[in-house]
Amino acid sequence: MKTIRLAAPGGLDKLTVTDGPDAPDPGPGEIRVRLRASSLNFHDYGVVSGNMPSEDGRIPMSDGAGEVDAVGDGVTDFAAGDHVVSTFFPDWMDGPPQIADFTRTPGDGIDGYAREAVTRPANYFTKSPKGWSHEEAATITTAGLTAWRALVVDxxxxxxxxxxxxxxxxxxxxxxxxxxxxxxxxxxxxxxxxxxxxxxxxxxxxxxxxxxxxxxxxxxxxxxxxxxxxxxxxxxxxxxxxxxxxxxxxxxxxxxxxxxxxxxxxxxxxxxxxxxxxxxLIVGSHAMQNAMVRAMESTGIRPILDRNFPLDDIADAFRHEESGSHFGKITLSI
CATH class of the missing domain: 3.40.50.720 (NAD(P)-binding Rossmann-like Domain)
Structure with a gap:
């Protein structure tokens, strides 16, 4: 399985394409997702550039979107074929803020979504807005939900x-x-x-x-x-x-x-x-993301996409972000 890993101490030249193990079959309460897209954020740049040190060999990228290809026992919210998008704080389901660091944030404290597939607890994901491409959906996790919480929730x-x-x-x-x-x-x-x-x-x-x-x-x-x-x-x-x-x-x-x-x-x-x-504020909860997805569907809002890169060109994607020339979201296709 194609996987991007970041060697310590970080830097765009420390991003390498590797052949990692396949995502395992999901256990109880888990889903396996065939990832199709991610999107770049300033937080991701902080990790891959080495400005926010992470574990050697970390799989970067907080945002991940794709389709469910298998569900474990007890999973009722998702079925095979569902289009889903990851959450930034996978353990923050609802209520007031519960975390003040990134120890459980994918792509930082734990491995992220710069890979072809992942098996994770079902609560790590929500449904994607109906009709959105995977690239569009991948922009919700960090940037989209941050804007939604800033304006609507807070x-x-x-x-x-x-x-x-x-x-x-x-x-x-x-x-x-x-x-x-x-x-x-x-x-x-x-x-x-x-x-x-x-x-x-x-x-x-x-x-x-x-x-x-x-x-x-x-x-x-x-x-x-x-x-x-x-x-x-x-x-x-x-x-x-x-x-x-x-x-x-x-x-x-x-x-x-x-x-x-x-x-x-x-x-x-x-x-x-x-x-x-x-x-x-830093992003938001699972409940906030579900509310945002419903709002995107009812209003017809679609994110502004700047430029798309293949996963293999992740370093070039971050160089494009460094340039400051982008308008909207830079995405990766997986």
Whole structure:
């Protein structure tokens, strides 16, 4: 069975294609999945680049989608032939957050989905949205569910709200689509005028190039009529100051990413004065993913796919992610 493994201490040149053992027959409560696709996330890049050290020989990739080819005794939620997608925290079924690390996250603390098949407990997966390709479905596990939780679960998004997305990566484009589908006005930033033009064509209410307008927070606040209701904050310390300025009094900021670093100064006095809520989050639960899948089916939302690579070219896929030229999700076909 074709399998990608990462040699310690990491680095794109440490990714190798190997011939691993076949996935075993499922035992009680397990399913075997013929994996067909994965998708790239900043977290995966952190692992394969060596910035987030993992066990020698780790199989990377948190996202996996495919079809069930066998079920074990006692499994009632899945049948052979079902299209399924993996979960980021396989043990978090429902309720409030229960974990503050990645020790049980596939592709990090445990082996992931850069392989042709896997046998896992049934609760590691949910159904995929009906009619979606495996590549589309693979984008739900990390980016899709993060955007869904940020806006709908934590943010309580409603029609008429205003939303700010930073950049055009997977979480941001998913948030854009979800917000638009639910009747919100969406504003966006990017360093690329070409990408901003594309967002405008998709229905953005306003855009700002953060390279040419370094003080983009006040600019977003002005064009949104006093600040946005929700900000999808994927940048981290170097963008948080501007996000606070872009968000309205009493607004909600979903702190998701660390693209600009892991720590930095926060203008706490300004955030207090504006009585804003800053909510940290990492992906979501099994129940949240099931709810998102139902919402994707009812709204007709489909993810934005940038470029697809075969599994053998996984290093090139991450180099494409490194370039920052992508718009939406980069995927792997398995």
């Amino acid at each position: 943010g309580g998004l409603k029609a008429g709200d205003t939303v700010l997305v930073l950049g055009t990566g997977g979480v941001s484009t998913y948030a854009f689509l979800i917000a638009k589908a639910m009747g919100a006005r969406v504003f966006a930033t990017s360093s690329s005028d070409e990408k901003l033009a594309r967002l405008t064509n998709m229905g953005a209410a306003g855009t700002v190039n953060y390279k040419t307008v370094p003080e983009w927070g006040p600019a977003i606040a002005e064009m949104s009529g006093g600040g946005v209701s929700h900000t999808i904050e994927v940048g981290g310390p170097a963008t948080l100051n501007q996000s606070i300025q872009a968000t309205k009094i009493g607004g909600h900021m979903a702190l998701i990413g660390v693209l600009t670093g892991r720590s930095g100064e926060i203008p706490t006095a300004l955030m207090m004065a504006k009585q804003q809520r800053l909510q940290g």
